[in-house]
Amino acid sequence: MTTIKTYNAISTIGLDYLKQHDYEINTNDSPKGILLRSQNLHNEKIAASVRAVVRAGAGFNNIPVDDLSKRGVVVFNTPGGNANAVKELTLASLILAARPVIGAIGFANETRGGDVSLRTEVSKGGYRGTELAGKTLGVIGLGNVGSKVANTALALDMDVIGYDPGLNANTAWRIDRHILHAKNVQEVLKKADYITVHIPLTDKNKFFIDSDSIALMKPTAALLNFSRSGIVNDLAAKAALDDDKLRVYITDFADEALFDHPKVIITPHIGGSTVEAEDTSALMAARQLDEYLTTGNIINSVNYPDIDEPFITKYRVGIIHENVPNMISQISKFFGDNDINIEQLSNRAVGAYAYTLVAINDFSDTQQEYVKTALDDIPHVILTRRYVNENY
Ligand SMILES: NC(=O)c1ccc[n+]([C@@H]2O[C@H](COP(=O)([O-])OP(=O)(O)OC[C@H]3O[C@@H](n4cnc5c(N)ncnc54)[C@H](O)[C@@H]3O)[C@@H](O)[C@H]2O)c1
Ligand SMILES: O=C(O)[C@H](O)COP(=O)(O)O
Numbered sequence: 001m002t003t004i005k006t007y008n009a010i011s012t013i014g015l016d017y018l019k020q021h022d023y024e025i026n027t028n029d030s031p032k033g034i035l036l037r038s039q040n041l042h043n044e045k046i047a048a049s050v051r052a053v054v055r056a057g058a059g060f061n062n063i064p065v066d067d068l069s070k071r072g073v074v075v076f077n078t079p080g081g082n083a084n085a086v087k088e089l090t091l092a093s094l095i096l097a098a099r100p101v102i103g104a105i106g107f108a109n110e111t112r113g114g115d116v117s118l119r120t121e122v123s124k125g126g127y128r129g130t131e132l133a134g135k136t137l138g139v140i141g142l143g144n145v146g147s148k149v150a151n152t153a154l155a156l157d158m159d160v161i162g163y164d165p166g167l168n169a170n171t172a173w174r175i176d177r178h179i180l181h182a183k184n185v186q187e188v189l190k191k192a193d194y195i196t197v198h199i200p201l202t203d204k205n206k207f208f209i210d211s212d213s214i215a216l217m218k219p220t221a222a223l224l225n226f227s228r229s230g231i232v233n234d235l236a237a238k239a240a241l242d243d244d245k246l247r248v249y250i251t252d253f254a255d256e257a258l259f260d261h262p263k264v265i266i267t268p269h270i271g272g273s274t275v276e277a278e279d280t281s282a283l284m285a286a287r288q289l290d291e292y293l294t295t296g297n298i299i300n301s302v303n304y305p306d307i308d309e310p311f312i313t314k315y316r317v318g319i320i321h322e323n324v325p326n327m328i329s330q331i332s333k334f335f336g337d338n339d340i341n342i343e344q345l346s347n348r349a350v351g352a353y354a355y356t357l358v359a360i361n362d363f364s365d366t367q368q369e370y371v372k373t374a375l376d377d378i379p380h381v382i383l384t385r386r387y388v389n390e391n392y
Contacts, residue, residue: 014282076300137161185213197225207236211236225253
């Protein structure tokens with residue numbers, strides 16, 4: 001049996017899937033895979049046995065991707081698995097930014113005793129809000145979450161302007177044609193009444209929203225952060241709120257500096273915390289993990305190229321290597337020199353790394369033993385794995 005190590009509360013749907021596919025969960029210290037959510041892996045020792053790390057969720061800034069890539073460990077996430085959950089909480093937050101719902105609930109609860117209805121009717125004027133219809137929503141990042149938020153805001157009769165210079169074709173298809181595409185982020189910051197950020201935390205995106213960007217916003221603007229702590233400079237947001245340069249800041253990431261601020265609403269990182277999102281993400285994660293460990297197919301990796309081919313031969317060899325010239329010819333020569341016939345060879349590269357998946361039928365035990373060690377001697381090969389098709 002193969003062991004998978006887990007961190008965080010992973011939905012039982014995902015864990016059951018693994019158990020049904022002959023995996024043990026957390027039974028020893030030499031797992032083949034790790035399945036996690038937001039656990040910070042940067043300071044954890046990751047066992048040498050690990051071949052795959054799967055994030056049941058979108059953001060993977062909690063995983064030491066660069067180090068794992070060098071070790072040939074494939075890192076996955078589950079894009080879109082929790083996007084609807086984040087969309088719904090973002091929409092709720094837009095309403096909280098437009099209407100003083102939280103204060104009004106507090107007030108209603110304080111008016112116990114006597115003629116409650118009279119007192120609430122007299123004082124409700126203090127809880128008047130505004131409407132979202134007709135206002136402009138700026139969406140920064142139009143990926144799985146941002147595209148859903150943007151499309152749904154149109155149904156609320158908002159005007160929507162989006163910014164995403166790295167939009168991929170799949171997501172682009174999903175974006176409603178009524179959404180205005182900004183050429184630069186400044187255009188969004190200046191035009192929008194509500195600004196919501198849905199981008200990953202990377203070195204480049206650290207403090208993407210800082211005092212300079214807030215200075216471009218309308219002083220009546222509302223800023224929403226359901227991305228990550230560190231994408232918005234919270235201290236800059238707080239200073240702008242204090243100086244009446246920003247109206248409200250809603251964030252899903254608690255920060256000591258923001259507690260008890262009257263213009264801040266904090267939720268405890270619950271954007272993806274719905275039953276449905278946790279089930280979907282965990283099941284996607286479990287399937288991707290099993291698929292890689294048993295067939296070599298890579299689906300939704302964040303550090304290696306995806307290759308997803310039907311496993312129709314008896315064997316496969318997956319070779320993780322650097323993306324440098326002459327690798328495919330050296331690999332195919334290696335198989336030829338060792339009298340092993342290649343039925344199919346797939347190769348893809350992304351950034352500094354590449355993956356070659358070789359399909360084989362006739363593969364003697366001696367050849368298999370030899371390939372396992374000798375392929376690794378080709379310069380720039382990082383890791384080699386062999387896969388056996390039990391259904392062949
Ligand atoms: N609060 C939560 O619980 C929760 C849940 C899910 C996701 N998230 C966060 O939201 C982020 C986005 O999630 P997603 O599923 O939409 O990811 P995604 O990968 O589908 O989309 C991210 C988009 O951001 C764009 N982007 C990157 N940098 C940008 C920049 N500087 N300016 C404009 N666009 C930029 C990318 O091109 C991509 O289209 C995740 O990385 C994660 O950190 C939080
Ligand atoms: O990036 C994500 O998917 C979200 O931040 C969800 O995180 P969680 O799995 O810890 O709820």
